[in-house]
Amino acid sequence: MSPRTRHTRGSVETAKIIVIVADVMAFILGLWILMYLLDANRANDFVQFVHDAARWLAGWSHDLFTFDDAWARVVAGYGLAAVVYLLVGHAVAGRLRRY
Template sequence: MFEREQTPGMVTSRARRANPIVTVIRAVVTVIVVIIVLHIVLFVFEANPANDAVDTIADWSDWLTRWAKDFFTPDNVKVRVTVNCGLAVLVYLGVAALLERLARRV
């Protein structure tokens, strides 16, 4: 019904979604965020730390959030892990959004 005429160099929404750099950035950040959020959930609900899967997720999350460890130091350990890891998630998402925006300009 309403067709827009495209000018040369105009980037359509389909072209933006097909950008492989953006796809890689989203995939990597999604994996990082899932690992950290899973660690938060497992820690808050006191999953068995002797379980290999729980231990592996904790190790990966600790490595990914090392820079945010004890950024905030509330007395409650569960709150501390949630806040510090949550901060890391927000930073990763923010950096990813910035990188995606830059990648779309390329």
């Protein structure tokens, strides 16, 4: 087995992990948006966990937009974070797969 083949396999496996992490992060953010829009019970432990995780993941984009409606701020702020994580994660993984 050539060194190039071993490096490629490692890169492909690393790319898969990056894609999975990016997808999970985007899923958590999307799940919080859905829970918010459906007015999920915030006293529920699972809802609180998802909210806390989403708040941490979208810390950089939380309240980035100043729409008058709270639902629009949640969708824009958390949605932007989800899209960025998907785009960056999949772009990095694609780049790794090429090598």
